[in-house]
Amino acid sequence: MSLSLVVVFVAVVLTPFAQQDKTPSPQPEIRQQKQAEPSHTATSISDKYSALFVEAQNAAKTFGLSFDSYAEDSLRVTLSPEKVNCLRITAATTSQARAQRLRSYFSAKAGSTTSQSLTRGDLADFSCDYLATDFRFVPAVVRASGPVTLMGAFSNGKVVSYSDLKVQAGNTILLPVVGALSGGLTISASGFSGGSVIWTGSADKSTVDSPLTVTFTTSSTTEGCEIYVNSEPKEAAVFFNGTVWYKLTNTSVVRDPGPLKVKLTIAGYEDWVEERSIKAGETWTIDAKLKKKKH
Amino acid sequence: VPKPKLRIEPLSVVALVLVFLCGSVYLAHSWITIDRGMVIHRLTEETARLASTLFFAKMTAVGQLTIGLLGATWAMLAVKETKISIASKSALVTFIVTNASFAISLLAYNQGYDFIVQRIFHHSAFDIDAPFVVLVNNVQKSFFIYGCLALALTIIIGRRTT
Numbered sequence: 367m368s369l370s371l372v373v374v375f376v377a378v379v380l381t382p383f384a385q386q387d388k389t390p391s392p393q394p395e396i397r398q399q400k401q402a403e404p405s406h407t408a409t410s411i412s413d414k415y416s417a418l419f420v421e422a423q424n425a426a427k428t429f430g431l432s433f434d435s436y437a438e439d440s441l442r443v444t445l446s447p448e449k450v451n452c453l454r455i456t457a458a459t460t461s462q463a464r465a466q467r468l469r470s471y472f473s474a475k476a477g478s479t480t481s482q483s484l485t486r487g488d489l490a491d492f493s494c495d496y497l498a499t500d501f502r503f504v505p506a507v508v509r510a511s512g513p514v515t516l517m518g519a520f521s522n523g524k525v526v527s528y529s530d531l532k533v534q535a536g537n538t539i540l541l542p543v544v545g546a547l548s549g550g551l552t553i554s555a556s557g558f559s560g561g562s563v564i565w566t567g568s569a570d571k572s573t574v575d576s577p578l579t580v581t582f583t584t585s586s587t588t589e590g591c592e593i594y595v596n597s598e599p600k601e602a603a604v605f606f607n608g609t610v611w612y613k614l615t616n617t618s619v620v621r622d623p624g625p626l627k628v629k630l631t632i633a634g635y636e637d638w639v640e641e642r643s644i645k646a647g648e649t650w651t652i653d654a655k656l657k658k659k660k661h
Numbered sequence: 662v663p664k665p666k667l668r669i670e671p672l673s674v675v676a677l678v679l680v681f682l683c684g685s686v687y688l689a690h691s692w693i694t695i696d697r698g699m700v701i702h703r704l705t706e707e708t709a710r711l712a713s714t715l716f717f718a719k720m721t722a723v724g725q726l727t728i729g730l731l732g733a734t735w736a737m738l739a740v741k742e743t744k745i746s747i748a749s750k751s752a753l754v755t756f757i758v759t760n761a762s763f764a765i766s767l768l769a770y771n772q773g774y775d776f777i778v779q780r781i782f783h784h785s786a787f788d789i790d791a792p793f794v795v796l797v798n799n800v801q802k803s804f805f806i807y808g809c810l811a812l813a814l815t816i817i818i819g820r821r822t823t
Contacts (some may be wrong), residue, residue: 588779592701609696612792620784621698647783 589646590620595628597654602632615654623648630654670818674751677811681758684807685765688800695796699780699788713787716794717774720801724770727805731763734812737819745819752819755811762808766801773797 595604597615604611607627611619615630623646630638635656644650702709734756737745747756777794781787788794 589783590780592784594701606696606698611696611698612790613700618701619698620701620780620786621696 589623591623591644591646592618592620592649593626593628593644594618594649594651595630595654596652597630597632597638597656599632599635599656602630602635602638602654602656605629605631626650628652630656632656634659670751673814674754674818677755677758677814681762681807681811684803685761688765688804691796692800695792697776697791697793699786699791699794701784701786702788704781704785704787709787712789713777713781716787716789716798717777720770720774720798723801723805724767727763727766727770727808730808730812731760731767734759734763734815737815745816747815747819749818752815755815755818759808759811759815762804762811766804766808769797769800769804773801 595615595617600616601614604613604615604617605628606619606621607625608629611617623644625641625643627639627641636659638654638656640652640654642650704710704713737743738747738756747753773794773796777787777797
């Protein structure tokens, strides 16, 4: 009975980083993040893989992927990573992979080169030991209306999925969850500032015995944002959200993230006002040139 | 008919409670509304590093002293052999104010310490003149001193005469 290489599984996670904050910035020196150019990334995996399941998705578009070749010794995947700058591919070996260790975990950066080959030297050790005892494939879809970093998915204190994934506002990712879920599923995230994150867990009841509980917990970040306020002329009074700051320009401040209205006033000059929402870890440099009042 | 004696004890207790309540309300308002911004003085500068070290050392010293005095306050209640008795109503009130003052001082220490450490960790910055840092410092010190006063009053009121 030719039980050749049976399709087992594979998981994929796509982290679409393409969407950037479109908040207008008054500073020309703030760097615009590069958009990934539409390109083709070929990933060659030199090992005996029976199957590779790749799924890439973001809020705007589902990406079509095709396999160039399909063989025991190598596998080549071609994809069009438009608006994608990171693709993670996971491959398993044979049908016995259910009881085996996940073999490889590759990360391909799209847009960097038109063709990229990955070898075993690129193998990253993914937490996959839980496959040895049990296997579950429970995709959870997350939609983030605010930028968030998923710190990890846990069940009974064990890691059951990828960690440290960055999800941009408005994007959706498919999160594969592997491992026994006897203790329910807990997903934690940080960097969450406003908006909401919706998790949807789904599972095949024949494979998941215990009722699945999806809990989303946020751990608020304690990081602030840095603002540098320079003005011409100097020694202007600074107001942050209507509260006067105890230093005159030029000054700097590290403060809590969130919506911020900055007003600069100095006698004989018109007020300078600007408002924007600032995120944790962000830096805002203000170079305000105050206009003289007309008499 | 002899004139009734002016009772200092109840007056002092009432004053103690009033000042404590006013101070607490003012503190709560300040704590909520104060600007938590800090000027970015990088800790790569030796002066900023030294200032933060000394600031934390002083905060910690006051905090440890507060815990010590809080323990001593409860010893008066727990140990029967002391010459202080928390039996009268006045003594009980001053005892409560003492505890509350020390507790607020410790709370300010704890919250302020964490906040400043977070700022240092994420931004390598410390500003000893920042409004929130000044508030934390003042609250910790003020309520520590007030707790000491209340403790002194508790001892005076509660001392056994026999």
